[in-house]
Amino acid sequence: MTKQRIFISGVAGFLGSHLADAFLADxxxxxxxxxxxxxxxxxxxxxxxxxEVDCNEFDRLKEIMQGADxxxxxxxxxxxxxxxxxxxLVTQNIVxxxxxxxxxxxxxxxxxxxxxxxxxxxxxxxxxxxxxxxPKPQDPYGIGKxxxxxxxQNLAETHGMEWVVAVPHNIIGPRQKYDDPYRNVASxxxxxxxxxxxxxxxxxxxxxxxxxxVSDDIAPLKKMAFEQSAVGQVINIGPxxxxxxxxxxxxxxxxxxxxxxxxxxxxxxxxxxxxxxxxADKARRLLGFEAKVKLEQGLxxxxxxxxxxxxxxxxxxxxxxxxxxxTPETWAKHLFLSQERTEAAKFLKAA
Ligand SMILES: NC(=O)c1ccc[n+]([C@@H]2O[C@H](COP(=O)([O-])OP(=O)(O)OC[C@H]3O[C@@H](n4cnc5c(N)ncnc54)[C@H](O)[C@@H]3O)[C@@H](O)[C@H]2O)c1
Numbered sequence: 001m002t003k004q005r006i007f008i009s010g011v012a013g014f015l016g017s018h019l020a021d022a023f024l025a026d027x028x029x030x031x032x033x034x035x036x037x038x039x040x041x042x043x044x045x046x047x048x049x050x051x052e053v054d055c056n057e058f059d060r061l062k063e064i065m066q067g068a069d070x071x072x073x074x075x076x077x078x079x080x081x082x083x084x085x086x087x088x089l090v091t092q093n094i095v096x097x098x099x100x101x102x103x104x105x106x107x108x109x110x111x112x113x114x115x116x117x118x119x120x121x122x123x124x125x126x127x128x129x130x131x132x133x134x135p136k137p138q139d140p141y142g143i144g145k146x147x148x149x150x151x152x153q154n155l156a157e158t159h160g161m162e163w164v165v166a167v168p169h170n171i172i173g174p175r176q177k178y179d180d181p182y183r184n185v186a187s188x189x190x191x192x193x194x195x196x197x198x199x200x201x202x203x204x205x206x207x208x209x210x211x212x213x214v215s216d217d218i219a220p221l222k223k224m225a226f227e228q229s230a231v232g233q234v235i236n237i238g239p240x241x242x243x244x245x246x247x248x249x250x251x252x253x254x255x256x257x258x259x260x261x262x263x264x265x266x267x268x269x270x271x272x273x274x275x276x277x278x279x280a281d282k283a284r285r286l287l288g289f290e291a292k293v294k295l296e297q298g299l300x301x302x303x304x305x306x307x308x309x310x311x312x313x314x315x316x317x318x319x320x321x322x323x324x325x326x327t328p329e330t331w332a333k334h335l336f337l338s339q340e341r342t343e344a345a346k347f348l349k350a351a
Contacts, residue, residue: 001026006225007068007110008032009055009101010075011048012039014176014214015116015168015221019072021045022218033064037077037093037318043175055097062104070225071105073098073115076145079318080120081269082182083141085331086321091144098148102155112162113152114224117234119169119278121146128279131167131234139271149234164224165234169278172298173214174305179312181336186211189250190303192336193259194311200330203268205247208275212238212291213298220287229286236278239291243277256299266335270326313337 006023010016011032017039020030024047032044035054044050051064055075065071077093079086098115105113120142122129137143149165156163178187189199217237224230244252247263254261283289314336323332330336 001226003028004069004225005029005031005067006070006072007065007105008048008072008074009097010034010039010073011050012036012041012043013074014039014043014173015171015217016072016074017043017045017175018173018214018218019074019221020048022222024048026222031064031068033061034075035093038177038180040175040177055100056092058100058104061100062107065104065108065110068105068108068110069112071101071110071113072225073101073113075101076116078118078141079182080118080139080141081272081328082318082331083139083144084269084271085323085327086318087140088321089318091140094141094144095147095151099151102152106155106159106161110161112164112225112231113156114164114166114221115149115152117145117149117165117167118142119167119236119276121149121167122276122278123273127275128240128277129236130279131236131282138273162231164230164232166221166224167234167236167278168217168221169236169238169276170209170211171214171217171238172211172302174301176302178306179314181314181316181330181334182318185246186249186253186299186302187306188336189253190257190299190306191311191314193253193257194303194306198262198264199250200266200335201246201250201263202266202272202328205250205263205265206245206274207272208243208245208277209249210239210241210243210277211249211295211298213293213301216289216291216293220283220289223287227287233282233286235282235286236280237283237289238278238280240277240280241291242295244295252296253299253303256296256303266329269328
């Protein structure tokens with residue numbers, strides 16, 4: 001394959017950085033940006049031409065995207081639960097950022113645009129979610145993702161750019177942000193337990209999820225750049241077996257860490273779905289998707305990553321726009337801050 005110039009937004013994030021590694025290993029040139037609202041600087045692989053640019057800064061974005069053949073749009077404020085309480089913050093980095101990316105790619109005559117959407121697009125549809133279903137998103141994150149997809153399809157077809165929509169779901173692995181109190185349940189559990197602290201579980205913990213290890217998803221995501229059969233398609237990326245409840249996830253992680261588990265239960269989050277899973281048939285058929293890494297093996301790699309990098313205090317780095325009786329107390333009361341920090345905060349307030 002001839003060397004391609006691949007632009008990846010959100011390249012300091014979890015998926016974007018793994019994709020960059022994979023394309024560099026194949027001998028391609030990788031350029032990328034990130035606003036650093038999420039992600040880590042040390043995620044960005046050596047060899048990436050990295051720009052700390054927000055996708056919403058249109059002129060700069062268009063400039064750094066010059067010469068790209070293929071664009072992967074991985075940048076997003078991927079905060080489904082938080083989008084109900086900070087909808088302005090979340091949607092400006094979904095709808096606004098995606099529109100800027102699509103516009104810059106068309107202006108730069110890029111050949112193909114791969115957009116990362118989310119399973120949240122399916123919302124209240126019956127499971128398993130298949131790509132032919134009419135999306136029924138039920139929170140601003142899902143609504144924003146679906147709007148971004150439609151803007152991509154509309155502009156790409158008008159101006160003649162190939163497009164593909166990837167629908168990843170519940171991907172886990174090293175490089176996922178683990179000090180963020182608003183998302184990434186497996187990373188949060190590991191970070192808390194490595195600090196000797198009990199995990200918090202929303203609702204009764206019987207929500208079921210199907211986690212997927214990142215290495216299984218990179219190969220099909222990469223194929224979206226070159227496969228002709230993927231053009232103009234929406235394709236779910238992730239497995240459709242090995243379901244666990246959030247309670248079971250906590251038990252497995254505690255066992256792997258030899259941790260004495262006594263989970264703390266807190267109120268359910270509004271709009272959280274109990275069971276969400278996608279069919280992987282289309283990804284198997286078009287992209288040869290195969291789930292190889294078992295959940296426990298994936299969790300062990302995450303534990304190793306977080307242990308090596310060091311467990312970290314959580315940072316409430318995003319403001320809650322709506323604070324009311326529905327706001328989860330883990331966010332409203334900053335429950336993920338350690339007891340010492342909470343005591344210190346009280347002292348500071350009193351002083
Ligand atoms: N990981 C999953 O399980 C999963 C599931 C469904 C969908 N997705 C989607 O896949 C994509 C990648 O997800 P991820 O898990 O790597 O998330 P991530 O948070 O690790 O990475 C996203 C990156 O985008 C950056 N970003 C956010 N807004 C930006 C902006 N306006 N300009 C520039 N950079 C910005 C963040 O700083 C972050 O580094 C996202 O679109 C996400 O919605 C991921």
